[in-house]
Amino acid sequence: MDTIRNYVESVFVNLPRTPEMQQLKEEMLRNMEEKYFELLDTGKSDNEAVGTVLAEFGNIDEIMEAYDLESQEEQDDDQIYFSREEADEFMQHRTKFAMGIAAGVFLCITAPAVLLLIQGLYQLFPAWQSVSSDTIDIFSVVPLLLMIAVAVGIFVNLGMKEDEYKLDYRAIKLENATRSYLQREKQEFQPRFAKAITLGVVMCILAPAVLLFSMLFLGEENGLSVVFLLSFIAVGVFLFVFYGILYSTYERLLAQGDYTPEKLKAEKASENVAGVVFPIAAGIYVLSGFLFDTWSTAWIIFPIVGILFAIFTAAYSSYLTMKQRGKK
Amino acid sequence: MVTSDVMRGFNSLIILSILMKQDSYGYQISNLIKEKTHGAYIMKETTLYSAFNRLEKNALIQSYSKPETKGKTRTYYKITPLGIEAYFEKLVEWEETQEIIQQFVKGEK
Numbered sequence: 001m002d003t004i005r006n007y008v009e010s011v012f013v014n015l016p017r018t019p020e021m022q023q024l025k026e027e028m029l030r031n032m033e034e035k036y037f038e039l040l041d042t043g044k045s046d047n048e049a050v051g052t053v054l055a056e057f058g059n060i061d062e063i064m065e066a067y068d069l070e071s072q073e074e075q076d077d078d079q080i081y082f083s084r085e086e087a088d089e090f091m092q093h094r095t096k097f098a099m100g101i102a103a104g105v106f107l108c109i110t111a112p113a114v115l116l117l118i119q120g121l122y123q124l125f126p127a128w129q130s131v132s133s134d135t136i137d138i139f140s141v142v143p144l145l146l147m148i149a150v151a152v153g154i155f156v157n158l159g160m161k162e163d164e165y166k167l168d169y170r171a172i173k174l175e176n177a178t179r180s181y182l183q184r185e186k187q188e189f190q191p192r193f194a195k196a197i198t199l200g201v202v203m204c205i206l207a208p209a210v211l212l213f214s215m216l217f218l219g220e221e222n223g224l225s226v227v228f229l230l231s232f233i234a235v236g237v238f239l240f241v242f243y244g245i246l247y248s249t250y251e252r253l254l255a256q257g258d259y260t261p262e263k264l265k266a267e268k269a270s271e272n273v274a275g276v277v278f279p280i281a282a283g284i285y286v287l288s289g290f291l292f293d294t295w296s297t298a299w300i301i302f303p304i305v306g307i308l309f310a311i312f313t314a315a316y317s318s319y320l321t322m323k324q325r326g327k328k
Numbered sequence: 329m330v331t332s333d334v335m336r337g338f339n340s341l342i343i344l345s346i347l348m349k350q351d352s353y354g355y356q357i358s359n360l361i362k363e364k365t366h367g368a369y370i371m372k373e374t375t376l377y378s379a380f381n382r383l384e385k386n387a388l389i390q391s392y393s394k395p396e397t398k399g400k401t402r403t404y405y406k407i408t409p410l411g412i413e414a415y416f417e418k419l420v421e422w423e424e425t426q427e428i429i430q431q432f433v434k435g436e437k
Contacts, residue, residue: 023403024377028354028373028377030355030400031358056370056372058372058373059372059374062375063377063381066382067381
């Protein structure tokens with residue numbers, strides 16, 4: 001009899017827990033119970049009786065259709081469903097997003113390099129000395145400001161487009177076909193990702209070497225060596241940002257890594273906690289400063305709260321993951 | 329053994345015909361069907377209850393609970409005047425269906 005009860009419970013588990021469904025379940029269970037005992041009375045073995053009763057139960061989809069129900073899984077509000085088209089569109093948007101953010105960061109790093117380049121060239125070519133240094137200052141600062149303005153424009157624009165997706169902290173859910181196709185794409189992307197990150201690291205290590213090398217030739221006073229340093233770093237960081245965002249997009253779509261439902265839930269919770277805990281810490285610091293003149297010592301509260309907060313986040317995240325594993 | 333696909337259109341007719349004679353409840357109805365057909369057609373539990381739901385939604389039957397032994401109650405179904413009307417309509421429909429199919433398969437056995 002337990003087998004029958006467990007079976008019916010497991011079938012109803014995805015249905016909404018309304019009184020109507022509860023009643024239906026009880027009713028069906030009772031019918032099955034009666035049938036089971038009647039079968040035993042006719043001399044059937046326990047196994048045969050259970051088998052017959054379960055075989056005559058039918059398909060729960062019929063009930064869902066008749067009652068216009070959606071399974072509980074689809075109503076889950078910490079997950080959001082993406083069709084193949086939506087997933088492709090999201091991927092396209094993220095590719096643009098990655099390119100834009102990486103280019104913006106590149107501009108921000110190279111902006112001071114351009115300033116130094118113009119001033120360095122000014123020092124290098126004596127022919128330009130007829131121009132006053134004030135004019136050169138203006139001509140070197142304007143490109144810097146322009147580049148930063150373009151970068152900020154890109155950041156704001158892309159940030160607003162990103163908000164349109166309203167993912168909040170929900171994990172993305174895909175159909176199996178879409179999932180396996182994205183999984184394949186991610187596998188193809190992986191070696192390119194590894195190469196790009198390696199190249200980025202190499203660029204960043206080379207950067208100070210180039211700086212030192214150019215100082216040998218140009219002398220310590222010349223700003224041009226810093227231009228070389230910044231250019232190498234800019235290329236390296238561009239690679240990190242661009243490929244990093246693309247990689248995280250695959251993880252986002254496939255709900256892997258930092259984007260599993262549990263991780264996202266933990267992130268949401270820790271953001272809420274941070275919104276309360278850190279202002280309180282700041283309040284205590286200010287208050288105790290005014291009341292007890294502890295300005296020079298009470299700052300210790302910030303690292304303490306920070307560490308406790310990090311512990312809480314890590315613990316809560318692993319708790320949710322363990323709970324999920326337990327369920328499976 | 330008849331497939332449930334073929335029977336789909338006739339489940340409500342069968343249930344209505346049983347309720348024409350007397351009020352009844354789920355298990356009794358499925359038992360009656362099994363007995364009358366000598367096990368040739370067994371209505372699945374879910375088929376039965378989704379049919380009840382549809383019939384009740386269309387006001388062809390009405391459910392009420394009736395206390396039974398040991399303080400438990402059971403859901404009984406009763407055919408409504410609208411349901412009786414629908415039963416006779418479906419009966420005509422069934423006769424027409426038979427005639428149509430007969431035109432094609434007569435004497436083919």
